[in-house]
Amino acid sequence: MKLLLHMCCGPCSAYPIKRLRDMGYEPTGYFFNPNIHPYKEFKHRLETAIEFAEKVQLPITVDREYTLEAFLMSALNAPNGRCIVCYELRLRQAAKFAKENGYEVFTTSLLVSPYQNHEVITATAKRIAEEENIKFLYEDFRTGWYEGVDISKNLELYRQPYCGCIFSERDRYYKKKNKK
Ligand code: SF4
Known part of the structure; x- marks a missing residue:
């Protein structure tokens, strides 16, 4: 089955690619x-995503x-939080690309991270799959988070x-500083 993996980055794709191959899929990265x-x-x-793909022979x-500008405007105006529009933007594009290019199913490396809102990602991807008329593969990749690390x-991949x-870049310093 042709499967498209939306890759949020190289490192987060490491475990999902291994797991998908173990499950019998031949994934392509996006x-x-x-x-x-x-x-x-x-x-x-x-560049790290491309480097990863080359190292594990993954088509990408x-x-x-x-x-x-469009991202910042939608993030700033998001009524329920910027991450929701961020997931929507990326998963919608991945689903459309998958549909237009003959993939039968798509999934995302966002499902590996214990730091992301797993439930919102899953619900968003399922809704988009219905709207775009393509299958979404749900897999709780979080079980392999440490293996992926x-x-x-x-x-020797760059780990961000x-x-x-830019908001999350600020928070890693600003929140720490404010806690002190
Ligand atoms: S914190 Fe991460 S998921 Fe949330 S909006 Fe920023 S980049 Fe997107």
Whole structure:
């Protein structure tokens, strides 16, 4: 079955790719993440995703679209929090790409992270799958979080210190400073 894995980054894709291959899928990676700021960091993560794909012989498509203004406007105006619109943006694009390119099913590496809102990601992906008329594969990749960390370290991949957007980049310093 042709499966598209939306890759939020290289390191987070390490365990999902292993698990999907163990399950009998031949996944293709798809990088689409205009939520990553600043642009230099976006490029670094994109290059790391390509490096990862080469190291594990994973076919990959990268979408270099970088709609910074649109992302910031939607994140700032999001009534229920910026992460919800961030998941929606990326998963919608992945589902559309999968549908247009003959994939039967899609899933996302976002499901590996214990730091993301797993339930919201799952509900969003299921809704989008129905709306775009494509299957979504749910798998709780969080069980392999530490295994994925080990794989990414063994592959000597760059591991980013914050989620992605400029708000999360601020929070890693600002919140710590305020706690002190
Ligand atoms: S914290 Fe992460 S998931 Fe939430 S909006 Fe920022 S980049 Fe997206």
